[in-house]
Amino acid sequence: MEERMPYLIQRCRVRSRENITGIDSLLSFDYMGSSEFEWGALPIALRELCEVADELMVHEVSFTKKKSLWLVTTNKDVAEARRMLKIVSSEKARTKEYVGIEAYLKGTEAEHSYRDYKAWWDIDHHWIACVDKELAELVIKAIKSVRDRRKANG
DSSP states (O other): OOOOOOOOEEEEEEOOSSSOOSHHHHEEEOOOSSHHHHSSHHHHHHHHHHHTGGGEEEEEEESSSSOEEEEEEETTTHHHHHHHHHHHTSTTOOOSSOOOHHHHHHTOHHHHHHTTEEEEEETTTTEEEESSHHHHHHHHHHHHHHHHHHHHTO
């Protein structure tokens, strides 16, 4: 069986940590420059996360003593998500567009141009990596908010 590889990773900035009414009230999505990101991939990924919203958990992934990322995924998918996050955080990753996680973790010059990114969403494999635990918890809250609004609207 072929290993799944991360490819479509959406860079995200924090829009606001207050008054969370949905994922787009919490995060803003960087223009990625590829049609794959523009043709409905995010709404599909969000719908699939909404379907498992009650199963989403926050998992710490340590890279160094001082640098961790906080992974939002299900317990069922956490091992695979950790594996993919480690790939994306290496310089060997071959994603569709530049992600910047390795620069964030290393604190290199490239980090300065990407310092505003606080989350990365693998829209194919349904995990979101965040720079802190509070943000990861807010991501889950935002996803549940979207799910609840959709249920209420039928």
